[in-house]
Amino acid sequence: MIGDKDYWSRGFGFDAEMTLLNYTFNTLNLRKVIHSAFLFNPRSVGCAKKCGGIKEGLSRRHIFRNGEYRDMIHFAIFKTRWQKVWQEYNKN
Numbered sequence: 710m711i712g713d714k715d716y717w718s719r720g721f722g723f724d725a726e727m728t729l730l731n732y733t734f735n736t737l738n739l740r741k742v743i744h745s746a747f748l749f750n751p752r753s754v755g756c757a758k759k760c761g762g763i764k765e766g767l768s769r770r771h772i773f774r775n776g777e778y779r780d781m782i783h784f785a786i787f788k789t790r791w792q793k794v795w796q797e798y799n800k801n
Contacts, residue, residue, distance in 0.1 A: 722756050727798055730760060734788040744784040747772065757784040761791040 711722055726744075733739050744762050746753035762784030770778035 717752065722752065723759055726756055726760050727795065730786065730791055731795065734791060740788050742786045744786055745781055748780045748782055749774070754782060757786070760786055761794040762786045763790070
Protein backbone atom coordinates (compact mmCIF):
# COMPACT_ATOMS: atom_id res chain seq x y z
CA MET A 710 0.00 0.00 0.00
CA ILE A 711 1.23 3.45 -0.87
CA GLY A 712 -0.44 5.68 1.69
CA ASP A 713 0.86 9.08 0.61
CA LYS A 714 -1.28 10.20 -2.33
CA ASP A 715 1.59 12.37 -3.62
CA TYR A 716 3.24 9.12 -4.72
CA TRP A 717 0.23 7.57 -6.46
CA SER A 718 0.25 7.04 -10.23
CA ARG A 719 4.04 7.14 -10.47
CA GLY A 720 4.55 3.43 -11.04
CA PHE A 721 5.93 2.63 -7.57
CA GLY A 722 3.29 -0.03 -6.90
CA PHE A 723 3.95 -1.67 -10.26
CA ASP A 724 7.72 -1.61 -9.63
CA ALA A 725 7.22 -3.15 -6.20
CA GLU A 726 4.97 -5.89 -7.54
CA MET A 727 7.32 -6.68 -10.42
CA THR A 728 10.24 -6.96 -7.98
CA LEU A 729 8.22 -9.24 -5.72
CA LEU A 730 7.11 -11.38 -8.66
CA ASN A 731 10.70 -11.63 -9.88
CA TYR A 732 11.72 -13.01 -6.49
CA THR A 733 8.68 -15.29 -6.34
CA PHE A 734 9.13 -16.79 -9.79
CA ASN A 735 12.91 -16.75 -10.23
CA THR A 736 14.14 -17.41 -6.68
CA LEU A 737 11.33 -19.43 -5.11
CA ASN A 738 10.51 -21.04 -8.47
CA LEU A 739 6.75 -20.82 -8.02
CA ARG A 740 4.55 -21.09 -11.10
CA LYS A 741 1.52 -19.07 -10.00
CA VAL A 742 0.71 -16.13 -7.74
CA ILE A 743 -2.75 -14.94 -6.71
CA HIS A 744 -3.33 -11.18 -6.61
CA SER A 745 -6.56 -10.19 -4.90
CA ALA A 746 -7.96 -6.66 -5.04
CA PHE A 747 -11.10 -4.90 -3.95
CA LEU A 748 -13.10 -3.66 -6.90
CA PHE A 749 -13.26 -0.20 -5.31
CA ASN A 750 -9.46 0.01 -5.75
CA PRO A 751 -8.89 0.47 -9.50
CA ARG A 752 -5.12 0.97 -9.05
CA SER A 753 -4.70 -2.48 -7.52
CA VAL A 754 -6.91 -4.07 -10.19
CA GLY A 755 -4.92 -2.28 -12.92
CA CYS A 756 -1.61 -3.33 -11.42
CA ALA A 757 -2.64 -6.99 -11.42
CA LYS A 758 -3.62 -6.76 -15.09
CA LYS A 759 -0.45 -4.86 -16.01
CA CYS A 760 1.64 -7.61 -14.36
CA GLY A 761 -0.04 -10.23 -16.54
CA GLY A 762 -2.85 -11.23 -14.22
CA ILE A 763 -5.87 -13.09 -15.55
CA LYS A 764 -9.19 -12.84 -13.74
CA GLU A 765 -9.77 -16.09 -11.92
CA GLY A 766 -12.64 -15.36 -9.59
CA LEU A 767 -14.81 -12.95 -7.68
CA SER A 768 -15.78 -12.92 -4.02
CA ARG A 769 -19.09 -11.11 -3.93
CA ARG A 770 -19.93 -8.88 -0.98
CA HIS A 771 -16.62 -9.80 0.63
CA ILE A 772 -16.02 -6.75 2.83
CA PHE A 773 -18.28 -4.22 4.51
CA ARG A 774 -17.00 -0.69 3.86
CA ASN A 775 -18.64 2.71 4.13
CA GLY A 776 -22.05 1.24 4.80
CA GLU A 777 -22.12 -1.38 2.02
CA TYR A 778 -20.69 -4.73 1.08
CA ARG A 779 -17.98 -4.67 -1.60
CA ASP A 780 -16.63 -7.31 -4.00
CA MET A 781 -13.09 -8.65 -4.20
CA ILE A 782 -11.59 -9.86 -7.50
CA HIS A 783 -8.88 -12.52 -7.77
CA PHE A 784 -6.22 -12.69 -10.48
CA ALA A 785 -3.83 -15.51 -11.33
CA ILE A 786 -0.38 -14.43 -12.44
CA PHE A 787 1.42 -17.34 -14.07
CA LYS A 788 5.19 -17.36 -14.47
CA THR A 789 5.07 -18.02 -18.22
CA ARG A 790 2.78 -15.05 -18.90
CA TRP A 791 4.60 -12.80 -16.42
CA GLN A 792 7.98 -13.49 -18.08
CA LYS A 793 6.80 -11.65 -21.19
CA VAL A 794 5.81 -8.65 -19.07
CA TRP A 795 9.17 -8.87 -17.26
CA GLN A 796 11.10 -8.73 -20.54
CA GLU A 797 9.24 -5.56 -21.58
CA TYR A 798 9.65 -4.09 -18.10
CA ASN A 799 13.44 -4.58 -18.23
CA LYS A 800 13.70 -2.78 -21.58
CA ASN A 801 12.73 0.45 -19.81
